[in-house]
Amino acid sequence: MSDKPSVLFVCVHNAGRSQMAAGFLEHLGAGRIEVRSAGSAPGDRVNPAAVEAMREVGIDISAATPRVLTTEAVRASDVVITMGCGDACPIFPGKRYLDWTLDDPAGRGVEAVRPIRDEIERRIRVLVNELTGDRA
Template sequence: MSASATPSVLFVCVHNAGRSQMAAAFLTHLGGTRVQVRSAGSAPAVTVNPAVVEAMAEVGIDISAETPKVLTTGAVQASDVVITMGCGDACPYFPGKRYLDWQLEDPAGQGVEAVRPIRDEIERRIRGLLAELGIEPAA
């Protein structure tokens, strides 16, 4: 990645229905056009977790139209930073990429009360990632 290029970040979890969707939404919301955002799952669900949709709506981010996507090697190859969230050995590895593994509780099967602290931790980590990338978060 050259200094002038727009950084590209891929978030990966198993179902692409919770953690990776929240992370992608926060990075899109806070990074805007200054960062390219992707998310995917090694075994994608049919829909995004409704409790996750509700928790994100509480902070003004609508992800109700999002759908889980399957992880492809092309998505990994096209990304500068790959952030995994519990996808284990299903995540392909390519030399030259920056990999981070965020250990976060899985919101699957949990209500919105349990999703809120996960959401808030993801936002905190996204703000830290933006700082590392030299991108000022949107207000």
């Protein structure tokens, strides 16, 4: 593990919410935070509406691929943020766990994904401030 704080975002398909959150954290964290994302039942690809919504704010997540949630990813993270994956995430002592209740962008167009994206960005800015002491 590095000296940087590390965050793992988990949602069911690792194709929308968690990928947008990872994209924002990579962008706003500017290399100061390790970023991971995974899904309890990963999809085949990242949601195209999520890719487009992020592109609108200058963040490219088109190369991201859904990954399966592993015990190792949880163990290697300081903060684990779940987004609608229920009890699929293993719990380890000493980790900070947050559950962000957010609408699932699956099957929605970009218009419906924008408010989800904007709420994720708001939460990521708070998280960056908490982890680094800097306003993002």
